[in-house]
Amino acid sequence: MSLLKRIEKSQKPEEDIRTTKLEELRLKRRPARPARDTFSELKNHVQKKVIAELDPRMDLSQTAEVRGVIEEMFNTVLAEENAVLSRAERNVLLEQIVAEIMGLGPLEPLLKDESITEIMVNGSQRIYIERQGKIEKTSYRFESDEHVMRIVDRIVAPLGRRVDESQPYVDARLPDGSRVNVIIPPLAIQGPIITIRLFSKVPYTMEDLVGFGTMTPEIAEFLEICVKSRLNIIISGGTGSGKTTTLNVLSGYIPNDERIVTIENAAELQLQQEHIVSLESRLANIEGKGEVTIRDLVVNSLRMRPDRIVVGEVRAGEALDMLQAMNTGHDGSLTTCHSNSPRDTLARLETMVLMAGTELPHRAIREQVSSALNLIVHQERLRDGSRKLVNITEVQGMEGDIIVLQDLFAFEQTGFDEGRIVGHLRPTGVRPKFTELVDASGYHLDAKLFGYDQRGRLRA
Numbered sequence: 001m002s003l004l005k006r007i008e009k010s011q012k013p014e015e016d017i018r019t020t021k022l023e024e025l026r027l028k029r030r031p032a033r034p035a036r037d038t039f040s041e042l043k044n045h046v047q048k049k050v051i052a053e054l055d056p057r058m059d060l061s062q063t064a065e066v067r068g069v070i071e072e073m074f075n076t077v078l079a080e081e082n083a084v085l086s087r088a089e090r091n092v093l094l095e096q097i098v099a100e101i102m103g104l105g106p107l108e109p110l111l112k113d114e115s116i117t118e119i120m121v122n123g124s125q126r127i128y129i130e131r132q133g134k135i136e137k138t139s140y141r142f143e144s145d146e147h148v149m150r151i152v153d154r155i156v157a158p159l160g161r162r163v164d165e166s167q168p169y170v171d172a173r174l175p176d177g178s179r180v181n182v183i184i185p186p187l188a189i190q191g192p193i194i195t196i197r198l199f200s201k202v203p204y205t206m207e208d209l210v211g212f213g214t215m216t217p218e219i220a221e222f223l224e225i226c227v228k229s230r231l232n233i234i235i236s237g238g239t240g241s242g243k244t245t246t247l248n249v250l251s252g253y254i255p256n257d258e259r260i261v262t263i264e265n266a267a268e269l270q271l272q273q274e275h276i277v278s279l280e281s282r283l284a285n286i287e288g289k290g291e292v293t294i295r296d297l298v299v300n301s302l303r304m305r306p307d308r309i310v311v312g313e314v315r316a317g318e319a320l321d322m323l324q325a326m327n328t329g330h331d332g333s334l335t336t337c338h339s340n341s342p343r344d345t346l347a348r349l350e351t352m353v354l355m356a357g358t359e360l361p362h363r364a365i366r367e368q369v370s371s372a373l374n375l376i377v378h379q380e381r382l383r384d385g386s387r388k389l390v391n392i393t394e395v396q397g398m399e400g401d402i403i404v405l406q407d408l409f410a411f412e413q414t415g416f417d418e419g420r421i422v423g424h425l426r427p428t429g430v431r432p433k434f435t436e437l438v439d440a441s442g443y444h445l446d447a448k449l450f451g452y453d454q455r456g457r458l459r460a
Helices: 003-029 036-053 063-081 087-102 105-112 145-159 206-212 217-228 243-251 294-301 318-326 342-354 362-372 435-440
Strands: 116-122 127-131 134-137 169-173 179-183 193-197 233-237 260-264 276-280 308-311 334-338 375-381 387-399 402-417 420-427
Touching: 036 063, 036 087, 063 087, 087 105, 105 116, 105 127, 105 145, 105 193, 145 169, 145 179, 145 193, 206 217, 206 243, 217 243, 217 387, 233 243, 233 342, 243 334, 243 375, 260 294, 276 294, 294 308, 294 318, 308 318, 318 342, 318 362, 334 342, 342 362, 342 375, 342 387, 342 402, 362 387, 362 402, 387 420
Parallel strands: 233 334, 233 375, 260 276, 260 308, 308 334
Antiparallel strands: 116 127, 116 193, 127 134, 169 179, 179 193, 375 387, 387 402, 402 420
8 A cells, every 4th residue: 555545544534533522512502403393392391390380279360470480490390300491492492381381271372362263173284374364274183183172171160161972063252352263072073172152352343443444434324223212132243253242342332330240151252341241151061950041041031120132142942031121111122144145144043932932823933923023133244254234124123923124234246355345334325114212212313314314315
């Protein structure tokens, strides 16, 4: 072997050693970034240690105090584990642990986003949201179906409700009033399903609905007068059309000196008046006893000296009791109903009355409906995701066996601008027959609302 080759051979190991040492130095300077699985394992490990050291008697409602304790323990555990994390990773890990201990886990950041109106959990790995009427898939996920169930229990347990194989679905609410529906296997094939309808932290006002384009200022003025004049109003529409929000806003026009009884499956109305009695239905216990239905509460509310009865939604036999209450001096009552049109609302009410188990003739039911209701406010979620009032319809009475309806206002689409539907509720030119009731209440409906000019002529 030549001298040059022997020198190259003898130097190569030293060069390799120097290169290896340089690489080790660079690796030491660079913070270790755990892989996704390692990060998840670290989170679970740290979380278990923090929970084990927390005082079980600690009041979790004292959020600032509890968070401070968790953060202190978190830093201690990380130091003990010699975990090397960047500042951003430490913050993410801390927020996830705080959310697991004090909140609703991966749902917590979504609940804080005020632009989100609905959260839909389809099993542990898929979480969708609705924003501005459109559905999007998020990057958030649960660790497993068991993780989802822990969060479900955290939602329903404070309300005295349960979800298990004997009761595999339930309606509940979050502390801020947001509506929650849960359904679990074996009924839900993909795993536990959670649907959360979020409400604004600050209740919407009529000005907000006008700003959203749900209605015009003139319609807002008209509905305000109708509520104050104690007309019986039903707000109809499809799922997610905004019925409850509109009900909440209209209820805000009820005078403060009246006693209001609200009845709901899961209390979500946010009325601001002082004299409010809120009632909530209850499911049967594990022995199948103790159920209290909406119908039971409507019947009981009649003994509570209500000035107004507000039912979150009529779905079954309680429709009969609601109509009877409207017909027996409880004017100004409000409720909502799922339907596709004002006419369909009447058919739905008729069906729900029959669900009460009564054998009333159809004509008798229709007479009850026509004499009880004054106004149907129909709302829809349009193709562009916007929510708008599309019909305001008066219930005028009976002609033969048919209930007479008359549109006072109807939505007219005038265009399509940048993916958004453009249009307004237009008056049909018909004045309502309940004008005398409004006048007797001390209010006045201006003819301009219904499309007339100052001379009393219908505008073109």
